[in-house]
Amino acid sequence: MSVRKKLNPTKIIVLVLLVLVFVVGLGYTGYKVYMNYKDIKDNTGILDDLPEIKPPEEPTEEEPQVSERQLQLQELQKTNKEIIGWIEIADTNINYPVAQHKDNDYYLNHNYKKQYSAPGTLFLDKDFDMENGSSNYLIYGHRNKNGLMFEHLMKYAKKDFYKNHKTFKFTTIKEDATYEVLAVFYSRVYYKSEKNVFRYYYFINAKNEKEYNDYINSAKKASIYDTGVTAKYGDQLITLSTCEYSQEDGRFVVVAKKVTPTEA
Numbered sequence: 001m002s003v004r005k006k007l008n009p010t011k012i013i014v015l016v017l018l019v020l021v022f023v024v025g026l027g028y029t030g031y032k033v034y035m036n037y038k039d040i041k042d043n044t045g046i047l048d049d050l051p052e053i054k055p056p057e058e059p060t061e062e063e064p065q066v067s068e069r070q071l072q073l074q075e076l077q078k079t080n081k082e083i084i085g086w087i088e089i090a091d092t093n094i095n096y097p098v099a100q101h102k103d104n105d106y107y108l109n110h111n112y113k114k115q116y117s118a119p120g121t122l123f124l125d126k127d128f129d130m131e132n133g134s135s136n137y138l139i140y141g142h143r144n145k146n147g148l149m150f151e152h153l154m155k156y157a158k159k160d161f162y163k164n165h166k167t168f169k170f171t172t173i174k175e176d177a178t179y180e181v182l183a184v185f186y187s188r189v190y191y192k193s194e195k196n197v198f199r200y201y202y203f204i205n206a207k208n209e210k211e212y213n214d215y216i217n218s219a220k221k222a223s224i225y226d227t228g229v230t231a232k233y234g235d236q237l238i239t240l241s242t243c244e245y246s247q248e249d250g251r252f253v254v255v256a257k258k259v260t261p262t263e264a
Contacts, residue, residue: 011150023218024212038064040107044093044231046076046096046097046112047072048163049077050072051073051075051242053068053071053072053075066176067171067176069086069169069171069176070171070172070173070175070176072085072086072190073085073097073171073172073173074173076097076112077173079112079113080099080112080113080114082099082100082101082114083097083098083099083112084098084124084130084172084173085097085098085124085137085170085171085172086098086169086170086171087122087139087168087169087170087171087240088168088169088170088171089152089153089165089169090165090168091164091165091253092152092153092155092165093147093148093151093152094150094152094153094168095123096112096121096122096141097112097121098121098122098123098124098139098170098213099121099122099123099124100110100123100124100125100126100128100130101123101126102126103126104116104123104125104126104140106123107120107121107123108120108123108142109137116256118142118144119142119146119148119149120141120142120149121141121149122139122140122141122149122150123139123140123141124137124138124139125138125139125140125204127204127205128204128205129205130172132203133236134204135203135204135205135206135212135237136203136204136205136206136212136215136237136238136239137170137236137237137238137241138201138203138204138239138241139238139240139241140241140242141153141240141241142242142243143242143243148240149242150166150240150241151242153240153242153252153254154242154244156181156184156252156254157184157224157252159224159225159239162181162184162225162227165181165241166180166181166227166229167179167180167181167256167259168181169221170238177259178239178258178259179231179256179257179258179259180256180257180258180259181227181229181255181256182220182223182227182230182231182255182256182257183219183220183222183223183227183228183253183254183255184223184224184225184227184253184254184255185219185222185223185224185250185252185253185255186222186224186244186246186247186250186252186253187200187222187250187251187252187253188244188247188248188249188250188251189201189249189251198218198219198222200215200218200219200239200241200253200255201241201251203215204240206233209233212233213233216230216231219255220254225230229257231257234259235258236258237255237256237257237258238255238256238257239253239254239255239256240253240254240255240256241253
């Protein structure tokens with residue numbers, strides 16, 4: 001005759017808790033894997049989902065010359081009117097729409113379709129005047145371990161990469177333009193009490209020529225290598241900014257100027 005051993009209630013509770021922890025952990029891991037997959041899917045091949053668009057063969061006054069990318073932007077604006085541009089840097093994953101909201105927080109965690117998304121969207125500073133223009137397109141973006149958003153901007157930390165990628169494209173509804181890199185530097189968000197520091201993130205529209213030149217000179221001085229490129233008052237600028245983790249509130253920044261037809 002066998003005698004069943006009575007299970008210890010404490011052991012039962014511990015076993016149940018361990019199973020629950022395992023199930024919750026497995027579910028969380030599965031959720032993270034799915035969200036990473038979704039983030040990558042949502043932010044790659046964006047243009048592939050658009051209908052085929054071709055510019056008019058012979059521009060007219062009613063239909064002036066526009067590029068295919070400009071027409072694609074117009075199509076994307078039907079999904080989200082806050083999409084203001086498209087940026088593309090060769091040999092990187094940076095090939096994304098750029099949006100602008102009434103604040104600088106919204107696109108930190110929303111994609112270009114205005115859906116919640118951890119990688120967010122590349123976005124233009126709220127103070128840039130898209131209607132009348134401003135001196136400097138100040139564009140922010142997260143870094144992401146999946147290579148999304150501005151993760152590959154860090155490639156410019158190596159001069160060899162810069163030498164082979166001195167220019168990149170930035171397109172708006174008004175123009176399809178090429179920008180030439182003039183400075184690459186590390187920075188951070190400074191405390192209000194800190195004096196005589198280069199707060200690049202305050203510069204969007206120059207009040208005068210001195211303010212413009214001060215920005216260029218500060219960017220060139222901070223640059224980790226000499227590009228041999230500068231800008232003169234009136235040249236359209238673009239500044240790309242992302243997080244950098246070697247210091248508290250660190251930033252990595254690339255500044256470029258629009259290439260004029262005579263420079264191209």
